[in-house]
Amino acid sequence: MNDDVNNPPGKFISFEGGEGVGKSTQVALLRRRLAELGIPVMLTREPGGAPGAEEIRRLLLTGTPDKWDPMTEVLLFYAARVDHLNRTVLPALGRGTWVITDRYADSTIAYQGAGHGLDVAVVDEIHRIATGDFWPDLTIILDEDPALGLRRAMVRESTIDKEQREDRFEQMTVEFHQNLRQAFLNIAGQNPDRCRVVAASGTIAGVAGDIWQQVATAFSLD
Numbered sequence: 001m002n003d004d005v006n007n008p009p010g011k012f013i014s015f016e017g018g019e020g021v022g023k024s025t026q027v028a029l030l031r032r033r034l035a036e037l038g039i040p041v042m043l044t045r046e047p048g049g050a051p052g053a054e055e056i057r058r059l060l061l062t063g064t065p066d067k068w069d070p071m072t073e074v075l076l077f078y079a080a081r082v083d084h085l086n087r088t089v090l091p092a093l094g095r096g097t098w099v100i101t102d103r104y105a106d107s108t109i110a111y112q113g114a115g116h117g118l119d120v121a122v123v124d125e126i127h128r129i130a131t132g133d134f135w136p137d138l139t140i141i142l143d144e145d146p147a148l149g150l151r152r153a154m155v156r157e158s159t160i161d162k163e164q165r166e167d168r169f170e171q172m173t174v175e176f177h178q179n180l181r182q183a184f185l186n187i188a189g190q191n192p193d194r195c196r197v198v199a200a201s202g203t204i205a206g207v208a209g210d211i212w213q214q215v216a217t218a219f220s221l222d
């Protein structure tokens with residue numbers, strides 16, 4: 001067991017992007033591809049990914065868009081994130097399991113920072129204090145015109161009871177989602193070693209192929 005949390009044997013991969021860009025489908029396909037190579041791999045998500053963090057997820061994602069003020073919201077996301085890291089991600093990486101997470105801290109920078117106007121430097125500072133500045137080895141940013149992604153996400157949510165819908169963020173305006181897209185692209189530009197932007201508008205197989213190319217190159221697989 002390697003207990004150096006800054007350099008564990010497993011790899012940590014995050015998927016980021018706006019609403020309805022097909023992250024969950026692509027995350028599952030990448031998991032299968034890695035497993036086929038005999039790599040131990042687990043899928044997880046944020047907010048959530050551990051029992052306590054899933055409880056916080058419910059507080060965050062249900063209700064009206066103005067339910068929380070921006071600082072409370074960020075602190076709740078970080079409470080969930082630290083729980084997720086300590087209970088799920090770091091133990092798995094320490095065992096040599098690769099971890100793929102559907103969203104991580106770039107979502108906080110994009111949604112709470114660029115989206116809700118909280119100073120990104122404040123989010124960075126909270127990130128350093130809460131996680132010891134822990135970042136993925138690779139971040140795949142799925143990029144798509146928000147009008148397309150939102151339509152897909154709304155069709156999905158409309159099949160669920162109103163009180164149970166995790167659609168607090170999907171209720172925000174189109175302008176909010178345009179800002180989000182730009183925020184993710186800026187994050188990619190500022191973190192070229194860690195982030196790869198993949199266009200999400202192609203076929204499922206085509207997008208999966210583009211993602212695989214990035215992963216295989218980053219970790220010298222194939």
Ligand code: TYD
Nearest residue numbers: 018019020046047077103107108111166169
């Ligand atoms: P989810 O249903 O998982 O949406 P998606 O399929 O788009 O990933 O809900 C996660 C929501 O939480 C999504 O709207 C993005 C938002 N979010 C933040 O605002 N900040 C964060 O730090 C994270 C992790 C998620």
